[in-house]
Structures are given as C-alpha cells and as structure tokens.
Amino acid sequence: MTEISEIIEKVSAYYKKKGGPESEHTIIYDSPSESLEPAYFFILDLMNDMFGGDVQKLVDNFASSPGSGHFGDMGQRATIMQQQGSKILGDINLVLKSVLNILYDLRDFRMRLKHYDDLKSGDEKTREAALLSLKQIWLDKVDITKGNSSIKAMATTQAGFVTLIDAFLVVKNEKDVDKLDLNDKVKRILRPRIQEFNTWVKESEKELRKRYEIEKAYLKSQVNSLKLYARWAKPYLKAAAELEMKETSREPALVKVFDTLLLELTLFGKKKLDVKSAAISGELPREFKKLKIKRDYYSCVLAQFKFRGIPRRIAGQSHYSFGGRAEIDFKAYALNEDEIAALEEELKKSEINDVLKLIEGATGKSLEKIQEEIDFFLNEPSQTPEKLEKKDQSNPFAALIGKYDKPKSEEEKTENSKKISVAPDNWIEKTHLRELASQKAQDLCFSMFDTYKKAHGMASYT
Numbered sequence: 001m002t003e004i005s006e007i008i009e010k011v012s013a014y015y016k017k018k019g020g021p022e023s024e025h026t027i028i029y030d031s032p033s034e035s036l037e038p039a040y041f042f043i044l045d046l047m048n049d050m051f052g053g054d055v056q057k058l059v060d061n062f063a064s065s066p067g068s069g070h071f072g073d074m075g076q077r078a079t080i081m082q083q084q085g086s087k088i089l090g091d092i093n094l095v096l097k098s099v100l101n102i103l104y105d106l107r108d109f110r111m112r113l114k115h116y117d118d119l120k121s122g123d124e125k126t127r128e129a130a131l132l133s134l135k136q137i138w139l140d141k142v143d144i145t146k147g148n149s150s151i152k153a154m155a156t157t158q159a160g161f162v163t164l165i166d167a168f169l170v171v172k173n174e175k176d177v178d179k180l181d182l183n184d185k186v187k188r189i190l191r192p193r194i195q196e197f198n199t200w201v202k203e204s205e206k207e208l209r210k211r212y213e214i215e216k217a218y219l220k221s222q223v224n225s226l227k228l229y230a231r232w233a234k235p236y237l238k239a240a241a242e243l244e245m246k247e248t249s250r251e252p253a254l255v256k257v258f259d260t261l262l263l264e265l266t267l268f269g270k271k272k273l274d275v276k277s278a279a280i281s282g283e284l285p286r287e288f289k290k291l292k293i294k295r296d297y298y299s300c301v302l303a304q305f306k307f308r309g310i311p312r313r314i315a316g317q318s319h320y321s322f323g324g325r326a327e328i329d330f331k332a333y334a335l336n337e338d339e340i341a342a343l344e345e346e347l348k349k350s351e352i353n354d355v356l357k358l359i360e361g362a363t364g365k366s367l368e369k370i371q372e373e374i375d376f377f378l379n380e381p382s383q384t385p386e387k388l389e390k391k392d393q394s395n396p397f398a399a400l401i402g403k404y405d406k407p408k409s410e411e412e413k414t415e416n417s418k419k420i421s422v423a424p425d426n427w428i429e430k431t432h433l434r435e436l437a438s439q440k441a442q443d444l445c446f447s448m449f450d451t452y453k454k455a456h457g458m459a460s461y462t
Contacts, residue, residue: 004266005020008335012339023331025446027452032310032324046452051269055269057267059264060266078243082240089233092230099222105215135168139168163186168193216377260308261324268301273437295336295429298335300332304331331445332442332444336425
C-alpha cells in the first residue's frame with residue numbers, strides 16, 4: 001500500500017525539496033492483555049477536538065494469519081456478503097438488459113414517428129419524402145401479408161400489373177387514381193389499396209404514439225427498479241470489500257499457524273489558518289488583516305497506526321477483542337488548498353479506493369453510462385398527433401448513436417476538466433503563511449503526542 005506521507009510529498013513541491021514532514025513523533029505501546037481500541041478512539045476524539053471535527057479516515061486495512069480463528073470467521077462473513085451481493089447483481093443485469101431493449105425499441109419508434117411528423121412539415125419535399133417512406137413501410141410490413149394478391153407480388157408475377165408499384169407510389173388519394181393513364185384493371189386494384197394505406201397512416205400513427213408512451217412509462221418503472229436493486233446491492237458489496245484482508249504474504253509478523261492480526265489505520269486532520277486573527281494577535285504583520293490571499297493554508301496532522309495484536313473471542317459474543325503492540329506515528333504538515341485538492345485526487349487514483357471504485361462501477365456506473373439516453377426519453381413531453389403540428393427538427397440518425405442536444409453529464413465534465421495543478425508559493429505565502437501554518441501544525445502534532453503520553457503515564461517515547 002502506498003504510504004499517505006509519500007502521496008503528500010508527491011503533491012507538494014515544498015515537501016519534495018524539504019524531504020519530509022515538519023515534525024514527527026512516535027509512540028510504541030505494547031500490552032497483550034489490554035485492548036487496542038481505546039488507543040485509537042482516544043486519539044480520534046483528541047483530533048476531533050483539536051481540528052474542530054475536520055478529521056478523515058484514509059486507511060483501514062487488516063490481515064489475519066491463515067491458521068487463526070479470526071481468519072475463518074472473517075472469511076465466512078465475507079462469503080455471506082459476497083453471495084448476497086452477487087445475487088442482487090444478477091437481478092441488476094436482468095433489469096439492465098430490459099432497459100437496453102426498451103431503449104432500442106424507443107429509438108426505432110422515434111425513427112418511425114419522424115416520418116409522421118414530416119407529413120405535417122411546411123416543406124413540400126419533406127412531406128413527399130415522408131409519404132414515400134411510409135408507403136414503402138406499408139408495402140413491406142402490411143400489404144405483403146396478402147401473399148400473391150399483394151402489390152409487389154402482382155407487379156412481379158402477374159402480367160398487366162407491372163406499373164402497379166409505380167402508380168401506388170405516385171398517387172396520394174383515390175381521386176388521383178382517375179388522373180393516371182392506366183388501364184381499368186390496374187385502377188380497380190389501386191383505388192382500394194390507396195384508401196387502405198391512408199387509413200393505415202392515421203390509425204398506425206395513433207397506435208405507434210400510444211405504444212411509444214407506454215414504452216416510456218415501462219422504461220421509467222424499470223429504471224426505478226434498477227436504482228432500487230443497486231441501492232440494495234451496494235451495502236453487501238461494500239461490506240464484502242471491507243472484510244477482505246490485505247495481502248501480506250511476506251510480512252514476518254504474520255506466521256500462518258500463529259493467532260495473529262495486523263491492523264493499519266490512518267487519520268488525517270486539517271485546520272484552516274485564520275489570517276485575520278493571526279494578524280490581530282501579532283503572529284502575522286498587522287497589514288495582513290486587510291490582505292486578500294489567493295488560497296487558504298492548513299495545519300495538518302497525519303496519525304498512522306500499526307497494530308500487531310492477538311484476537312481473543314469474547315465469551316458469549318460473536319466478536320473479538322484485540323490486545324498487542326501499537327505503533328502510532330504523528331506527522332505534521334502545512335498544506336495549501338491546492339495541495340489538499342491534489343491529495344484528494346491522488347487518493348482517488350491510488351489503490352486505497354480501488355475497491356470502492358469497483359463497487360460503484362458495479363452499481364451506480366452501470367446506470368450512469370446510459371443515463372443520458374434514459375433522461376432524453378423520460379424528460380421528453382408526451383407526443384400526440386394534436387401536439388405535433390410543428391416540424392420535429394431532431395435527427396433520428398443521431399438518436400441511433402445516442403447523440404442528443406443535451407448538456408454533458410457531470411462525469412464527462414469531470415473527465416474533460418484539467419488536472420489539478422499546484423502553483424508554487426509566492427513570497428508572502430512562503431515566508432509568512434506556510435511558515436505560520438507549519439508552526440501551528442508542529443504545535444498540534446506535539447500536543448497530541450504529549451497529551452496521549454501523559455494520559456497513559458508513559459515515561460519513554462521517541
């Protein structure tokens with residue numbers, strides 16, 4: 001695992017040059033008979049008091065020796081969580097497939113409805129193109145069911161009806177049939193067919209728009225189900241991930257047949273430097289009271305715990321108590337807001353949050369990838385023939401690949417945004433703000449170390 005202190009030094013040019021934290025103190029506490037939890041919670045409460053509650057847990061890892069009872073219990077609990085999460089993920093996959101199928105159907109419906117919308121267009125060429133498209137659909141989908149008596153079959157297999165297809169595509173209504181220079185036999189076939197087609201255009205549009213609305217309603221219900229399943233799966237997957245043990249095959253303290261447990265915990269606290277108050281108290285020049293600083297500075301303390309314990313099951317209980325050796329490192333840093341932001345970004349990229357990314361990808365991200373298309377259809381107003389007198393300007397071919405005139409999602413904005421850059425300190429920041437934040441960080445760091453040492457009656461420390 002990458003050390004948090006290494007990440008801090010990576011994002012801060014100041015600590016790259018300096019070579020380490022402002023100050024560092026270490027406490028080693030070894031008591032196999034006493035529980036390790038009080039040491040952790042004492043320091044957590046102390047940090048919350050000193051930093052006003054602005055404390056984060058950055059690392060929480062554990063590993064048990066394979067031959068221990070703790071290893072078996074944790075493995076069983078992790079298996080139960082994995083099985084429950086996998087079962088819900090299977091349901092998520094089924095619903096997700098249904099959502100994708102509905103989206104494909106809605107795209108097809110939208111393309112078909114585009115022809116009906118174009119029939120109401122003010123452009124004559126657009127109307128003619130839409131009419132020809134609908135006639136072609138009618139010939140291929142409706143009239144073809146008549147078999148040998150369909151227009152295409154008669155035009156290709158029966159003598160005297162060669163012009164039937166061309167005539168059908170030219171005429172718009174029954175009156176136009178009489179204007180054509182055709183024999184009566186063709187006209188007798190053409191007249192009822194064009195009447196049937198015009199009736200089909202009106203009725204099919206109503207039915208298609210009705211089914212389009214029904215499909216959108218069904219899409220909404222399936223999306224809600226998908227969100228619900230994802231919400232149910234997430235706690236199980238997260239619990240299973242948190243019960244996973246850290247890979248420590250070469251750790252000398254972890255012997256296979258011993259009953260041993262290793263824990264790693266890291267707390268990070270930060271306190272904003274109040275420039276105005278520091279100027280009033282004399283810690284900074286008086287002129288700084290009215291100074292507009294371009295970025296804030298923070299006094300930060302990193303508390304890293306390394307426990308080596310012996311897990312003991314509490315009689316009549318399902319959990320364990322942990323006694324053993326605790327090594328606690330306190331490190332002081334002075335960071336500006338850009339470095340804090342870069343630290344957060346690096347933590348997201350590091351292996352520390354890899355498992356959480358996988359969980360989010362298995363639940364929320366599966367829906368977010370198609371969220372833009374879902375929003376397009378769910379936020380679209382209801383379409384009825386009465387409401388569509390105006391021409392629909394949307395491009396059905398763009399809809400096929402999911403391109404709509406929608407704003408970019410938050411994820412796309414984040415991915416396209418520039419990487420966080422940390423500008424070097426200017427003279428005021430370097431000589432005053434960082435120096436004061438550094439001094440306060442050292443004071444906080446030593447105060448935490450000294451308070452814990454005195455509270456526990458320790459005489460020796462480093």
